[in-house]
Amino acid sequence: MDQRVARVIRAVIGQRHANSDERNPQLNGIRKFSRDGHTLYHGDCNDVFSSEIADGSVDLIFADPPYNIGKRFANFTDKWTTDAVYADWCKTWLDSCIAKLSPIGSMYVMTSTQCMPYLDLYLRDRISIVSRIVWHYDSSGVQAKQKYGSLYEPILFCAKDPNNYTFNTEDILVEARTGAKRKLVDYRKPVPAAYSTTKVPGNVWFIPRVRFRMPEYEDHPSQKPEALLERIILASSNPNDLILDPFAGAFTTCAVADRLKRRSIGIERELDYVKIGLRRLEVCDELDGERLRPPDKVYKRRNANGARIPEPADQPRLF
Numbered sequence: 001m002d003q004r005v006a007r008v009i010r011a012v013i014g015q016r017h018a019n020s021d022e023r024n025p026q027l028n029g030i031r032k033f034s035r036d037g038h039t040l041y042h043g044d045c046n047d048v049f050s051s052e053i054a055d056g057s058v059d060l061i062f063a064d065p066p067y068n069i070g071k072r073f074a075n076f077t078d079k080w081t082t083d084a085v086y087a088d089w090c091k092t093w094l095d096s097c098i099a100k101l102s103p104i105g106s107m108y109v110m111t112s113t114q115c116m117p118y119l120d121l122y123l124r125d126r127i128s129i130v131s132r133i134v135w136h137y138d139s140s141g142v143q144a145k146q147k148y149g150s151l152y153e154p155i156l157f158c159a160k161d162p163n164n165y166t167f168n169t170e171d172i173l174v175e176a177r178t179g180a181k182r183k184l185v186d187y188r189k190p191v192p193a194a195y196s197t198t199k200v201p202g203n204v205w206f207i208p209r210v211r212f213r214m215p216e217y218e219d220h221p222s223q224k225p226e227a228l229l230e231r232i233i234l235a236s237s238n239p240n241d242l243i244l245d246p247f248a249g250a251f252t253t254c255a256v257a258d259r260l261k262r263r264s265i266g267i268e269r270e271l272d273y274v275k276i277g278l279r280r281l282e283v284c285d286e287l288d289g290e291r292l293r294p295p296d297k298v299y300k301r302r303n304a305n306g307a308r309i310p311e312p313a314d315q316p317r318l319f
């Protein structure tokens with residue numbers, strides 16, 4: 001049955017709770033939820049790796065761990081004692097990721113600009129780094145006054161076999177901008193012809209960050225844009241492939257995988273974010289008696305002191 005039809009039927013008959021949660025004692029405290037080719041785990045990725053995912057079984061991994069920059073998440077702050085200690089923690093799950101990848105699988109790894117060199121040096125001895133990508137975005141706010149503000153995040157694109165990996169160029173073509181007003185002609189060709197108007201993206205990707213007012217916004221401090229995952233998934237996987245996200249956060253990877261008809265596994269340690277995933281993937285709309293609701297998107301404007309500016313509707317009427 002078409003997944004969308006199945007979803008509509010589930011929504012109509014209201015069956016989106018209870019039976020999707022497998023409370024299996026053998027899962028060692030890990031909770032597992034599934035729906036139509038998507039599996040969501042509530043637990044530490046290292047525990048899930050060792051008990052739940054077979055080696056060589058995954059086609060694509062998107063790993064977006066905490067960055068070691070002191071950002072506040074639901075129940076922790078992502079700061080390790082030193083960069084080296086953080087790198088050691090990363091090495092453990094990176095080794096597992098490499099083991100889980102199929103022989104022709106690919107992996108995209110993100111972290112902060114300051115920590116990426118540790119991971120790059122480690123990975124280049126264990127897997128082929130095919131591209132070093134810069135995800136660039138802009139910000140309307142002041143980033144820094146005494147230095148250049150940070151407006152990019154690095155992404156490593158790695159392949160287990162540099163001579164054999166999925167890369168669907170036709171699915172990710174972008175407009176080729178030459179800056180010229182008229183079409184440029186390539187006179188080097190035997191028969192001169194206009195340059196192609198599309199091209200494979202380079203390794204600097206301008207994609208806006210997820211902002212509060214965007215429909216895809218979820219209440220997560222480090223949510224990645226769907227457009228970023230869409231390019232990665234289209235390029236490096238095929239329909240029905242299995243995609244793994246060991247740090248699922250708001251489960252963006254799984255949501256985009258679902259839309260693009262891939263299968264997915266998402267692992268997340270914080271229950272608040274697992275709830276986002278369960279709702280976003282339409283696995284269930286209730287967990288442990290709690291209704292899973294989308295974020296409250298009532299936008300409250302504030303002045304420079306943080307005080308709420310009344311919206312026109314709640315300003316006192318003069319007459």
Ligand SMILES: C[S@@+](CC[C@H](N)C(=O)[O-])C[C@H]1O[C@@H](n2cnc3c(N)ncnc32)[C@H](O)[C@@H]1O
Binds near residue numbers: 064
């Ligand atoms: C950078 S965020 C991922 C954001 C995600 N890519 C998205 O688009 O929403 C990292 C996530 O990893 C989770 N996390 C941290 N340590 C973990 C671990 N050991 N196992 C599983 N998840 C973990 C955090 O709670 C956080 O939600």
